Amino acid sequence: GENVEQHPSTLSVQEGDSAVIKCTYSDSASNYFPWYKQELGKGPQLIIDIRSNVGEKKDQRIAVTLNKTAKHFSLHITETQPEDSAVYFCAASRDNQGGKLIFGQGTELSVKP
Amino acid sequence: ETGVTQTPRHLVMGMTNKKSLKCEQHLGHNAMYWYKQSAKKPLELMFVYNFKEQTENNSVPSRFSPECPNSSHLFLHLHTLQPEDSALYLCASSLAQGRTSETQYFGPGTRLLVL
Numbered sequence: 001g002e003n004v005e006q007h008p009s010t011l012s013v014q015e016g017d018s019a020v021i022k023c024t025y026s027d028s029a030s031n032y033f034p035w036y037k038q039e040l041g042k043g044p045q046l047i048i049d050i051r052s053n054v055g056e057k058k059d060q061r062i063a064v065t066l067n068k069t070a071k072h073f074s075l076h077i078t079e080t081q082p083e084d085s086a087v088y089f090c091a092a093s094r095d096n097q098g099g100k101l102i103f104g105q106g107t108e109l110s111v112k113p
Numbered sequence: 114e115t116g117v118t119q120t121p122r123h124l125v126m127g128m129t130n131k132k133s134l135k136c137e138q139h140l141g142h143n144a145m146y147w148y149k150q151s152a153k154k155p156l157e158l159m160f161v162y163n164f165k166e167q168t169e170n171n172s173v174p175s176r177f178s179p180e181c182p183n184s185s186h187l188f189l190h191l192h193t194l195q196p197e198d199s200a201l202y203l204c205a206s207s208l209a210q211g212r213t214s215e216t217q218y219f220g221p222g223t224r225l226l227v228l
Contacts, residue, residue, distance in 0.1 A: 004155070102155075105154070
């Protein structure tokens with residue numbers, strides 16, 4: 001079945017620096033890749049997603065890139081702020097699979113002021 | 114707020130107790146999901162309901178029993194749980210479980226501790 005690997009498991013950056021989190025997937029038919037942010041005591045919240053027909057998507061300080069050939073996708077956060085501190089999860093799914101999302105293990109991002 | 118609420122937020126129960134978790138979504142969605150989130154592990158899909166019909170049971174032990182009386186409400190009935198069932202239980206919803214992948218919106222979760 002599909003497997004999603006996420007790295008690193010923890011990431012610490014200085015405020016204002018950039019942060020990059022990487023995920024690889026095993027099922028070449030996967031075509032939907034959301035990223036979720038989970039703050040302490042809350043459920044995961046969608047922050048950005050990308051479908052396989054595009055290679056990059058940006059939303060203000062957040063961007064996601066997708067390399068279908070290599071089967072990996074990355075989350076880029078620029079000009080990090082303390083409120084970006086959270087656990088970030090990547091996920092992958094494919095059509096005709098009942099919307100089943102396969103999640104990565106999560107990355108705990110800490111932004112130091 | 115994501116439009117998905119869960120109650121209770123915290124629950125402590127003994128192994129012989131029976132309890133229920135409740136999820137309600139106010140988004141007009143037709144698909145609802147139960148996930149289990151354990152420390153240091155990826156989210157695990159447990160059950161999926163689409164238009165009130167169960168479409169996925171991810172080999173979940175029978176001590177977990179889901180119920181979906183309508184598209185807005187989802188329950189997870191718990192009985193004779195084990196300590197290893199302690200985890201954060203998350204509910205999510207999406208527009209519908211169709212051919213293409215839809216965005217899922219999560220509730221805040223119920224933190225369950227089994228003693």
